[in-house]
Amino acid sequence: MQIAPSILTADFCELGKLMDELVSEGIDWIHLDVMDGNWVVNKTITFGPALVNSIRQKLGPEIFVDCHLMINNAEETWEQYVDAGVDLVIFHIEAVSDARNLIDNLQSKGCQAGIVLNPDTPASEVLPFLSKLDLILVMSVVPGKGGQSFMPEMKSKILEFRSAIDNQINSGGKSTKLMIDGGIKHHNVALVKGWGIDVAVIGSGIINDNGTVEDNLKEITSAM
Ligand code: DX5
């Protein structure tokens, strides 16, 4: 299972240093949480394409960068994130009207396409698009901020996606990745690995005031 740090709890004045540190610790995937002050329930604003592009430039082409769009107008603005250099755009199924068209648009620009769903959205909303998707992201918190509690009841949805993806791969289809986001810490990282997750997003479990990035990552990898 890969670990993709989310930078939401970082000191934004120190992002360059943080990127260097994460890369030197062997991280090869960064997860960027874009919120527009409208879509998430707590109306948070995080950052947009300019910061995404700076991080992309800082990391260089070797590191995989995704952006998790928690915005109202992904169907109008997706290209800004592609132009900012992300490898994968993940959009909320609840926030778009024509998911198939957005997947096609992203992939035709050479960008991978992922769909994310909120804790109360059933897998059936996303399964019709599975054969085209590069990634499915299951939220294990209500999106809006870092540091919330993990929702273990997401297990059945994750197992449903895992078996659908395995069936697809076994019949020669796309190797869609399965990602989880929210509340993952050293004490539950082995649990979600056991559910068959390919990539776990971890924010406050890596970037917090209690320990260094190095120590937190060591604790997480040894728990896995
Ligand atoms: C929640 C974001 C997550 C979150 C992860 O809206 O999508 O990526 O910041 O942070 P932790 O690991 O602290 O839950």
Ligand code: ZN
């Ligand atoms: Zn996220």
